[in-house]
């Protein structure tokens with residue numbers, strides 16, 4: 002599955018705290034908690050009217066999956082995260098930044114995610130990063146991320162990584178994953 006790739010590329014040992022930005026129904030946060038039973042995972046989302054997700058739904062899902070004691074779901078905006086600088090050991094996000102309507106400046110939005118990641122922490126962020134309209138030139142985006150002091154930045158195209166039906170391939174052609182180490 003497309004979202005599984007985010008966890009696959011997150012090079013984390015499960016020690017400490019991770020944040021899922023724009024968690025939706027909590028699928029990624031829950032999956033990561035299941036993978037690392039000693040970890041604590043935060044899932045934030047603004048749970049707006051456009052989506053059929055909610056904090057309660059996330060909490061119910063975590064309970065069903067047996068990780069309710071590991072996961073905290075919190076209402077928050079991706080453009081102004083209610084966390085301290087360097088608070089998380091890992092951050093991840095799937096298909097969210099392009100949806101954040103109150104943040105036209107996507108670089109500023111992405112840099113807010115990096116703000117809460119500690120030095121040496123790992124990240125895995127998937128979105129339609131190859132959409133020039135939304136994110137500008139991908140090479141320039143990578144250069145800018147490095148300028149923020151992020152040590153290692155890798156980019157892969159989602160359709161190169163997982164088998165995707167031909168019809169969907171066109172739909173997902175701008176999708177990619179930024180991952181690495183701060």
Ligand SMILES: C[S@@+](CC[C@H](N)C(=O)[O-])C[C@H]1O[C@@H](n2cnc3c(N)ncnc32)[C@H](O)[C@@H]1O
Pocket residue numbers: 004022023024025026028029045046047048049052054077078079080094095096097100101102103
């Ligand atoms: C396509 S869904 C992806 C959900 C989840 N990451 C997943 O992979 O299933 C986009 C999510 O972004 C969230 N979102 C949009 N704008 C947001 C914002 N400003 N702050 C936090 N979350 C936001 C939406 O509420 C929605 O849950």
